[in-house]
Amino acid sequence: MAASANGGGSDPEKEAERAPAYTRRMSAVRRAIAIAALLLGVASLAAPAAGAGDHVTRLHLSGVIDQINAAYMEEGIKAAGSSGAAAVLIVIDSPGGELTSMDRILEAILASPIPVITWVAPEGARAGSAATFVTLAGDVAAMAPSTNIGAASVVGSGGEDLPTTLDRKITNDAVARITELARNHGRNETWAESAVRDAASASVTEALSMSPPIVDLEAADTDALFAEIDIGHRSDGYAYTFNGEPLPRLSGLPVIDANMNIGQQFLHLLSDPNIAFILFTIGFYGILAELFHPNLVSGALGAIAILLAFIGSSSLPLNVGGLFLILLGIGLFILELHFTSYGFLTAGGVVCFVLGAFALYTGVDVNNPVRVGVSPIIIVGAILLSLAYFFLLIRGLLQMRARRTTTLPIASLVGAGGTAQTLISPTGIAYAGGEAWSARSRGGEIRPGNPLRVVGVEGLELIVEPEEKDG
Known part of the structure; x- marks a missing residue:
């Protein structure tokens, strides 16, 4: 070996x-x-870790739900999903709004790649009408103390009931939608149906005392909200899940606000019926000032104000009849400047203005189940400003006439010739001595542009008669 x-x-x-x-x-x-x-x-x-996210994106759904709010929600939820957020928190304080806009928000929530938490807050807030649907669409639905939810019946924009057949169709569709949202998240389907059919409403205490509850939990602030969610289930044992998986841990994560951009904020402001009414009023008086005193500035500003008002009214149920009543009221104010009516024209103008303002947004619009109208305080303020405007205008005209008598004695116009600026039948406006004067015809009707002769004076009014034309 x-x-x-x-x-x-x-x-x-x-x-x-x-x-x-x-x-x-x-x-x-x-x-x-x-x-x-x-x-x-x-x-x-x-x-x-990346899927869990490193922050929570907070969106705010406030005011009337319109197309601006819907676009903001769509963009905010999409951006949160692509930015690595762990969840989206939607803070709700809204009376409701358009059904079409609500549909867009619901679709964005249901298609969200990350969990969506809906929270009716702060204290004293509400989720009414369409906002009730949005609240129940959240993977977790919460309410702050002293808040309420419900009253989701579909009505006309002025608060009126819809025609029977139309009401039944829209109500049944809304019931099917809201009960499906409640069922998918283990919430009270019976109450959800009554919120639509019977306009049922509930406080946060009532919402949590039902079995199953209307919402999942009560929280006064985000820390308490996230702590409750991190428990993983609500008090009756129902588990919080997203796509069949437990929700990520949220406590300790920073909350980043994603607010509307400047353009969205501006358009959302214009959709306020009070702002739209104020813009209409400013626009009319701007154009009126341009007619009396041409300067391009007031006319341009008036036109811009009216255009902005129409843009804001695009998401509101504008009643054209109410708009015409406001125009008629302003027209009566203008007539008061030219005709002595002892206040009757002014009174008529006030009545038309008030009726038009209240009727401006009262058309039936099934897409907007929120009562929309102009605040009575805004209406009273607009009337007072209108009366002050025309009072100062009349006072200024009288002062101008008084000053003219010092430079050109009106008595010296007797025997002078002139022309009719407006139809004088028997009163109107005459041009004589290089000035425009109130005139009264003593010899029949005088058409605009026809020659006339001053035959007398009564106060600041010329007494005229037609000038005989040479054959």
């Missing part, structure tokens, strides 16, 4: 030379495998 070992001495040497190279290659492979496994492990740990 010893001989055989010595006799094969050359082979072991070659093997000894080859062994380190082979060992080195295998060691390198093992190290590469180990590094790859480490990287895969790190990646597998990093993936859930």
Whole structure:
């Protein structure tokens, strides 16, 4: 055995030379495998962390739900999903709004790639009408103390009931939608149906006392809200899930507000019926001022104000009849400047203005089940400003006439010729002595542009008669 070992001495040497190279290659492979496994492990740990997100995006649904709010919600939820947010928090304080806009918001919530939490807040807030649907669409629905939810019946924009057939169709559709939302999140379907059919409403205490509850929990602030959600289930044991998985942990995550951009805020402001009414009023008086005192500025500003008012009214149920009543009221104010009516024209103008303002947004619009109208305080303020405007205008005209008598005695116009600026039958406006004067015809009707002769003066009014034309 010893001989055989010595006799094969050359082979072991070659093997000894080859062994380190082979060992080195295998060691390198093992190290590469180990590094790859480490990287895969790190990646597998990093993936859930990225999916969990590093912040919560907060959106605010306030005021009437309109197309501006809907676009803001769509963009906000989409941006939150792509920014690595763990969840979207929608803070709700809204009386409701358009059904079409509500549909857009519901679609955005249901298609969200991350959990959506709806929270009726702050204290004293409400989720009425369409906002009730939005609240129940959340993966977690919460309410702050002293808040309420409900009254989701579909009515006309002025608060009136809809025609029977139309009401039944829209109500049944709304009931099917809201009960499906409640069922999918383990909430009270019976109450959800009554919110639409019977306009049922509930405080936060009532909402949580039902079985199952209307919403999942009560929280006064975001810290308490996230702490309750992190428990993983509500008080009756119903688990909070998203796509069948538990919600990510939210406590301690920063909350980042995603507010409307300047353009959205401006358009949303214009959709306020009070703002639209004020813009209509400013626009009419701007154009009126342009007619009396041409200067381009007041006319341009008036036109811009009216255009902005129409833009804001695009999401409101504008009643054209109410708009015409406002125009008629302003027209009566203008007539008061030219005719002595002992206040009757002014009184008529006030009545038309008030009726038009109240009727401006009372058309039936099934897409907007919120009562929309102009505040009585705004209406009273507009009337007072209108009366002050025309009082100052009349006073200024009288002062101008008084100053004219010092530079050109009106009595000196007797016997002078002139022309009719308006139809004088029997009163109107005459142009004589380089000025426009109130005139009264003593010799029959005088058409605009026809010559006339001043035959007398009564106060600041010219007594005129038609000028005989040469044959």
